[in-house]
Amino acid sequence: MENLKTKVAIIGSGPAGLLLGQLLYKAGIDHIIIEQRSAEYVAARIRAGILEQVSVDLLTQAGVDQNLNKFGLPHDGIEILSNGLKHRIDLSALTQGKQVTVYGQTEVTKDLMQARENAGLCSYYEAEGVQIHDFDSNPYVTFNHNHQQYRLACDFIAGCDGYHGVCRASVPQDKIKTFEKVYPFRWLGVLADVPPVSDELIYVQSERGFALCSMRSKTRSRYYLQVPLTDHVDEWSDERFWGELEKRLDDESRKSLIKGSSIEKSIAPLRSFVTEPMRFGKLFLAGDAAHIVPPTGAKGLNLAASDIAYLSSALIEFYLKDSTEGIDQYSEKCLKRVWKAERFSWWMTHLLHRFETESDFDHKIKQAELNYILDSKAGLTTLAENYVGLPYELKKFDDMQNLS
Structure with missing residues (x-):
């Protein structure tokens, strides 16, 4: 067995793990990333595409904003289509100039991977048998890579390995509490190289179910349909998808819709999930390892x-600074923001989707709530503030030096 040593062992090479690695590198803090999948698999995963301003600022701080600035699409508003009528939510006007940026998670991942490669930083892709040990005292990680066994000693372990990862699963059941809600429908998503139907995202509440018209660029569109849990992706031809989407849109959007062959098509479940706490000794959970939100609120x-x-x-x-204050407050600070985002994502999902179990009365109440929000500056401001991202306070360190 080969022995390795580092300050921070990062488990998982998704955006969370890669971003943490890049920020630690900028601060001169030694770390190693361990990932069970191949680099090609990680780079190809299709995920979300809406960045809050605070996320854009963080990528800028990490020094990986060149492509984001060049290809990202800043958006000052979104549209909500209800009862055949579109209503524009002016995010910028309602939040004192804040906006969101359309830039796919796939591109964020590629940018971070390229920055890591350029810096010559250490990553182990296709690691097998990853296990974390003694994270209450003297943490270390064991894994196999290219038929070689490794033991990585470290000060801390960052669990960025997703919902199905080993880090959360390694915590004793009596030390952790989970909260979960599974929704009774799924999203069917299609990616196509066609211009988007609108310059801004359209969230659709219709009698036939929810739909979302989104984009990844000015020439690549991402569309979603609410479908039953029993549906399978191979039951949905491109022709059937476009036909159903048209039925959920208004006349103006139908005329603007450009159809094309799908380059990716998938069905994803929707759930709300939170783990408490998010720190266990010298192990920290982050991202999907600690929480999941339905994609309706663009918060994942x-x-x-x-x-x-x-x-x-x-x-x-x-x-x-030789201070443990931030470490000691990590879970509390994260969860405070997590639960606010969970609430908003649950609320948006509840408001815009059609639930099979809801009565006609329930549906009318939901429509009345949406109408109130759209007719109220206070309601619009609440929606806009949550959509562009709630603020958080971070300490600034101007005296970073190489510590590795």
């Missing part, structure tokens, strides 16, 4: 980024 990637903002700040404070 942004919550992972806020976790990493708190975690990187805490680790930098530990190594530069």
Whole structure:
């Protein structure tokens, strides 16, 4: 067995793990990333595409904003289509100039991977048998790579390995509590190289179910349909998908819709999930390892980024200032923001989707709630503030030096 040593072992090479690695690198803090999948698999995963301003700021701090600035699409508003009528939510006007940026998670991942490769930083892809040990005292990680066994000693372990990862599963059941809601429908998503139907996202509440018209660029569109749990992706031809989407849109959008062959098509379940706490001794959970939100509120990637903002700040404070304050407050600070985002994502999902179990009265009440929000400046402001991202406070460190 080969023995390795580092300050921070990062388990998982998704956006959370890669962003943490990049921020630690900028601060001169030694770390190693361990990932069970191949680099090609990680780079090809299709995920979310809406970045809050605070996430954009964090990527800028990490020095990986060149492509984001060049290809990202800043959006000042969104549209909600209800009862055949579109209503524009002016995000910028309602939040004192804040906006969101359309830039796919796939591109964020590729940018971070390229920055890591350029810096010559250490990553182990296709690691097998990853296990974490003694994270209450003297943590270390064991894994196999290219037929070689490794033992990685470290000060801390960052669990960025997702919902099905080994880190959360390694915590004793009596030390952890989970909260979960599974929704009775799924999203069918199609990616196509066609111009988007609108310059801004359209969230659709219709009698036939929810739909979302989104994009990844000015020439690549991402569309979603609410479908039953029993549906399978192979039951949905491109022709059937476009036909159903048209039925949920208004006349103007139908005329603007450009159809094309799908380059990716998938069905994803929707759930709300939170783990408490998010720190166990010298193990920290971040991103999907700690929480999942339904995609309706565009919060998944942004919550992972806020976790990493708190975690990187805490680790930098530990190594530069010899202080454990950030580490000790990590879980509390993260969860405060997590639960606010969970509430917003649940609320948006509840408001815009059609539930099979809801009565006609329930449906009318839901429509009345949406109408109130759309007719109320206070209601619109609440929606806009949550959509663009709630603020969080972070310490700034101007005296970063190479500590590796």
